[in-house]
Amino acid sequence: MHTSASLRQALRTNREQTLTQIYQRTFPLVRRHVQQHGGSAQDAKDVFQDTLVIFYEKAVADSFVLSSSVSTYLVGISRNLWRRELSRRGQLPLTDLSEEHTQVQEEAEPSAEGHDSLPVLDYVEQLGERCKSLLLAFYYFQQPLEQIAGTLNYGNIRSATVQKFKCLERLRKSVRAVVANALAQ
Known part of the structure; x- marks a missing residue:
């Protein structure tokens, strides 16, 4: 899954397994980032779900070119999505009731x-x-x-x-x- 073409092929032929592997490798990185920046584990799940949707739509397009590792690319998307969410919330993290x-x-x-x-x-x-x-x-x-x-x-x-x-x-x-x-x- 190092090249854009092989990733695209893996997503088209065995989407579930490919996305599961990507999830297992990358979600802990996203969760750590979101939690370090005022979010909860649930916030991280929501952000990563949106990230995977964006990634999948881009990855199956023929014009997609991957110039970094999949994990790096996904963490970058997640960081941008989390930054937008914090901005929407007024940059104040919400706390859950115990x-x-x-x-x-x-x-x-x-x-x-x-x-x-x-x-x-x-x-x-x-x-x-x-x-x-x-x-x-x-x-x-x-x-x-x-x-x-x-x-x-x-x-x-x-x-x-x-x-x-x-x-x-x-x-x-x-x-x-x-x-x-x-x-x-």
Whole structure:
């Protein structure tokens, strides 16, 4: 699989086996890069899946010329995709809830008030209108930070990014406090 022609032939005749070999050799490199740059193992899987699709489409084209190893080529594509994803996220890595948090949520009793809103939205409401608007625009409506900065009258994208981070930290802090209280009981 060193030449473009032999790689193209291997992908056309035995796609599954060829892609499996490429995956086994290259995914650990991509996972390490993504995790070192603020991503999770799941983020790495998503990025690598997109990378393989891009690679496959290019590799089966007759005009494809491979001037490096397959692994180097794929890691390069993955790095670019991850850089774009970080930019889309406002360069702030997301953190997952721990196992402890997940268990508390599953054990939680339904609200006595009987409304159907998601519990996290109750905490978002407590943050105030500006934080609520910012977080919903970014995470729920997936608006770019440029648009959010303009809509919410922030001076620039950096100001919107910093404010988003502060709002997210306030949200995490309030959720952690509730979880800590629930675990203490």
